[in-house]
Amino acid sequence: MPTVRLCAEILPTGSQCRQFALKGHPWCHAHYQPYRRELNADTREIVAMIPAMDLFTVTLMLANTVHTLRTKETPPLHAQAIFDASAARLERLLEEQALAALQNANPVRSGNSQQQNGLQVVPMK
Ligand SMILES: [Zn+2]
Structure with missing residues (x-):
């Protein structure tokens, strides 16, 4: 009986082809x-880096993805994986912003709330 093998490639969504x-x-x-x-x-x-991105970086990356989707450099399913992760x-x-606002409204528990509330800009590579 012949055995059937599936493709070994892992898709951008993290599941196997x-x-x-x-x-x-x-x-x-x-x-x-x-x-x-390679694509x-x-x-x-990109999808693996998204959970560590700040608002500024996610926005830039989304704008770039929309552009490369239009120029067909990024396949639609790849863009979908990036959009879902974003x-x-x-x-x-x-959620983090709402939590920081809540801590600011309650000064008893907010030791370093000023630092937590600030946006952190991380340069894109
Ligand atoms: Zn495949």
């Missing part, structure tokens, strides 16, 4: 090309 691997190769037809795997690795790297990050930043 569900296409069948080509005979004698670890990848499917789409991921057989090195260029496509995947680039998007995975939405989660923005939600978290909003």
Whole structure:
């Protein structure tokens, strides 16, 4: 009985590619090309950095992603993975801001609230 192998590539969303691997190769037809795997690795790297980004960096990165989506440098599914991770990050930043505002409103518990409330700008690489 022949065994069927799935493509070894990990998609930008973090899940494994569900296409069948080509005979004698670890990848499917789409991921057989090195260029496509490099693109995947680039998007995975961006998605992995998003949880540590501040508001300014997320905004710049989103503007850049919209641009590269329009010029077709970024495939729609890659952009979707970036948008999903950004939405989660923005939600978290909003929670942190609400928490900081709450601590400012309650001076008894806010030792260093001035520092926590400030936006931190991290330069893009
Ligand atoms: Zn694949």
